[in-house]
Amino acid sequence: MSAAAPSPENAPELTHFRDGQPRMVDVTDKAATTRTATAEAWVVLPPEARAALEAGTNPKGDPLTVARLAGLAGSKRTADLILLCHPIPVTGADVQVTLEAAGVRIAATVKTTAPTGVEMEALTAASVAALNVYDMLKAASKAIEITGLRLLSKTGGKSGDYRAEDRQGQPIS
Structure with missing residues (x-):
């Protein structure tokens, strides 16, 4: 069952579409602020x-x-x-790739001073790293799984700070 579409007068304004056409949001007038984001992925x-x-x-x-x-x-x-996604200056990046009991954990932190955030850069870093683990180990097994790609935290910007919770509802440190 699908939800009814909102009536045109009640429809939310879409930021990435105008008159039914995709567009890049104009961030020209937004202030450049320091922003960070951390994402993780797992390779089982x-x-x-x-x-x-x-x-x-x-x-x-x-x-x-x-x-x-x-x-x-x-x-x-x-x-x-x-x-x-806007091209932004990545002013800092750190990707940690560690072998743990559950598999390979990838944690990517990206920083910028820009008018828009770096969540997508952190998520891309984590996913590309995970894909490379698969590529490097696929000769040993094709049954490798990539899982758990998510944003762990972000700072800065209009929407403020965010910190993911663990499966028990506790903030991730």
């Missing part, structure tokens, strides 16, 4: 992929280092991939 490894990673026998080399570099590059290429 089947036993054979984890074994290859832990033993250092992966034929393509070190997936974690490649993923970190790919995430950094991905943060800077976001506007090329997300169609209505």
Whole structure:
């Protein structure tokens, strides 16, 4: 069952569409402020992929280092991939790729001083890093899963700060 469409007079104003056409929102008059965002993704490894990673026998080399570099590059290429995203100066980026009990955890933090936020840059960094872990380990297993891509936190901008909660409803530190 689908919800009824709002009547034209009650329809919300769409920020990325005008007269039914896609557009990039004009941020010319918005003040440049310091903004940060952190996103994470997980790569779940089947036993054979984890074994290859832990033993250092992966034929393509070190997936974690490649993923970190790919995430950094991905943060800077976001506007090329997300169609209505503004190209902004990425003034800082950090991508941590760690092997944990649940799999490979990727945490990407991106910073800028710009008139719009960096959430998409952080999410892109995390997803590109995860895709590179898959690419580097796919010879060991095609059953690798990428999961849990989400925004953990953001600061700055008109909408204010945001911090995700864990599965028990507690803020993530």
